[in-house]
Every structure is written in C-alpha cells, then in structure tokens.
Amino acid sequence: DGGITQSPKYLFRKEGQNVTLSCEQNLNHDAMYWYRQDPGQGLRLIYYSQIVNDFQKGDIAEGYSVSREKKESFPLTVTSAQKNPTAFYLCASSPSVAKNIQYFGAGTRLSVL
C-alpha cells in the first residue's frame, strides 16, 4: 500500500523528556511537513522539508526539531523546551511544495504525564 505512516499512534511524555515522532512515506514525494492540531484550530505548520537534507521552520517551530536524512523519513522531536506539547501531530507529504494536494498520515496524539 502506498501512503504515509506515522508512529506511534499515542505517545506520553514525561517532564523534561524529549520524544520523537516517526513519519515514513513511500509515495516518492519530495516535500514533507509536520503540523500541530489543537482543538478548534486549523493546522499549524511546525517544519517542512522540500528535499533531502533540507528543512525550514514553519510558524511554530520553537521547541521542536526535525531531520531529513532520507527521502522517505521525516522524524519530529518534541524537546523539553516545548512547554505545551499536548496536541495531535500530523505529518504530510506532497510531490513538491508548489500547489499540490498534501497527503496526511493518521496522526500521533501526544500527551504529557
């Protein structure tokens, strides 16, 4: 099956802990994105990557970090600097960052213990 896979589905973070959310795609897309979704709000862009070994900050990058070492993978680390990490995190990909449909994973729900 072609698609975009996020794991885990649920994740709990302890105080002061860094956690990493996985995102893998087999669509051969160049562009990948991370969004945060809070209740009653639109998706907010955390980071995006146009190509391997390149990524750019979105609107709410503080407290997050990413890497893009492989075309298929775009993991997101929520660091201890992110003081309000509880949210639903969505990863997406598209053929490019130009006008394109984005394909989303099923999301990871992160909660703080």
Added chain:
Amino acid sequence: GESVGLHLPTLSVQEGDNSIINCAYSNSASDYFIWYKQESGKGPQFIIDIRSNMDKRQGQRVTVLLNKTVKHLSLQIAATQPGDSAVYFCAAYTGGFKTIFGAGTRLFVKA
C-alpha cells in the same frame, strides 16, 4: 496576517439533505484551494480542489464553488450520508510553500 476561516464550527443536517459548508479567505493572492475531510482520530483526506481560474468544480456528490470577488468558497455535499460525518477543512495556497488551513466545520448527519 493571512487567515482562512469557516463560517460555522458545526453543521447538522438530515440524512439525504444537501450540506453546504462555507469558507472565507483573506489573501486575494490565493490561487489554489483544497477541501479536506477529517474523520475522528484520523488525518485529513483530500476531497476536491479548485484553481482560481475556475468558479466551480464538481466531483462525486461534491461541488466546490469559488467567488473571488468576495474571497469565499463553499463545499456542497449532495444527498448527505452518515459516512459524511466528519470535520471539513478548507485550505488556501498562498504561494511559496505555504498552505493556510481553516479551523474546520464539524458536520453531523442525523438519521
């Protein structure tokens, strides 16, 4: 700043009726729009898109209307079914890399 907003956070319709979900955008330079459907606990899925050189586009049971004069678009769902219950987002592409997403309208379908 740029924004995309939906007029109603929730919409309740009777099964079999038509649904109309509205969206307004602020940036007149936006030239590509997408509607997504998000079911509970899942990621958004593409429904239909429209470019600014069009006023209307039809898909299977869905139609998107674009009014550039008032910066408004709508999603019409014909013969709404229980499986249509979800949150619907409009998204506006504003150039470069950026897509602005609205907050979503939750559609409830009554049997």
